[in-house]
Amino acid sequence: MRIGDDQLRALMLAGLDGDGASHAALLELAASLLRAFYRRRIADADDIEDLVQETLIAVHERRASYDRRRPFSPWLFAIARYKMIDHIRRRSRLQPIDDVEDLLAADFEAPSLARTDLARLLDSLPAKQAAAIRNTRIEGLSVAEAAARAGIGESDVKVSVHRGLKALAARVKGQKR
Structure with a gap:
């Protein structure tokens, strides 16, 4: 089953409106997306699980900062990227900051548009x-x-x-x- 941004956004909005079951479902779906995201970037399975948990905690703690008018996935993956950067900095003090900066999304609109184009192509x-x-x-x-x-x-x-x-x-x- 493909997890779409519309589904994630709907769960996030319902969770923000007080629906605990929707919030729990959102975190469960986000966990599987985050595992796939980190699996492509981090080799150690324990580190991947740690990052998934740290990211889910951040999503939960920062949910009030989510802009209801925006797509959910770019917000989620921005948090994931920052958690990964923190992880890389903690693990490897010798790694130059310039290498890590490539992981940052300078523009959140472009990735969203790219996902839309990709979805159209795949459809x-x-x-x-x-x-x-x-x-x-x-x-x-x-x-x-x-x-x-x-x-x-x-x-x-x-x-x-x-x-x-x-x-x-x-x-x-x-x-x-």
Whole structure:
């Protein structure tokens, strides 16, 4: 199941309005997104879980600062990036700050627009190909995890990703002409 920003935003707004069950559901869904986010950037599994928990605590503590008119995901991932930067600074005092600054989002609108464009492109693919790309390339699942989620074989996931990416590349090249 793909977790969309509209679903997350609706849960956040309901939680802000006092619905505890929605807030708990939001934190549970956010945890799976954060695990995938950190899994692509951090090698140690214990560090990933620590970062997920730190981020969820920050989301809970800072929920009053969320702007109800804005998408939820950029707000969540901005917090995640800052938590990751803090983690990297704590772990590696020798790492130059300039390297870490690349992780900061200077503009929160551009990533949102990119996600919208990506969603449109993926929606133009057959459902199986789009799901395989979302699961493996966006959510960071392994091929085995994606296959189990979709109830198909691993080779089917690999073929779907390959064909989907090939179709997307052709579509994007065609748009630039």
